[in-house]
Amino acid sequence: MKWPPMWIRLKINNERTRFGIWLPLFLLWPVVLVLLLALSPLILIAILAFWPSGWGRLAWAVLRSLGSIICALRGLRVDVASAGRNETVYISVV
Numbered sequence: 001m002k003w004p005p006m007w008i009r010l011k012i013n014n015e016r017t018r019f020g021i022w023l024p025l026f027l028l029w030p031v032v033l034v035l036l037l038a039l040s041p042l043i044l045i046a047i048l049a050f051w052p053s054g055w056g057r058l059a060w061a062v063l064r065s066l067g068s069i070i071c072a073l074r075g076l077r078v079d080v081a082s083a084g085r086n087e088t089v090y091i092s093v094v
Contacts, residue, residue, distance in 0.1 A: 002068075002071040002072065002074065003071065003074065004025070004029060004070050004071050004073075004074065005025055005070075005073050005074040005076075005093045005094060006024070006025055006026045006094060007022055007023065007024060007025060007026075007093070007094040008022070008023040008025060008091065008092070008093050008094075009021075009022050009023075009090075009091070009092040009093075009094065010022075010023065010089075010090070010091055011088075011089070011090040011091075012088070012089050012090075013086075013087065013088045013089075013090075014085070014086065014087040014088075015085065015086050015087070043063070046059065047059050047060055073093045074093060074094065075093065075094075076091075076092070076093040077090075077091070077092050077093075078090070078091040078092075079091075
């Protein structure tokens with residue numbers, strides 16, 4: 001089972017400044033879980049109501065896919081450097 005990411009590391013370097021920050025996502029996950037738990041009866045009712053028309057199946061597939069995509073973000077690294085100037089942006093999801 002894949003776990004969702006717990007940290008995002010952001011580094012910005014240019015000629016004048018060097019900035020780096022760690023953003024703790026593990027503080028956000030309890031809030032997301034509480035909101036999901038509170039809204040789950042409404043989501044379930046909407047999925048069941050739209051199931052005969054096919055929209056319920058689509059909504060269920062989208063919810064499952066979003067969960068998989070969020071968990072798959074762990075290990076993502078993005079490194080962008082400018083060609084003309086000495087500027088870089090580095091994003092790492094841990």
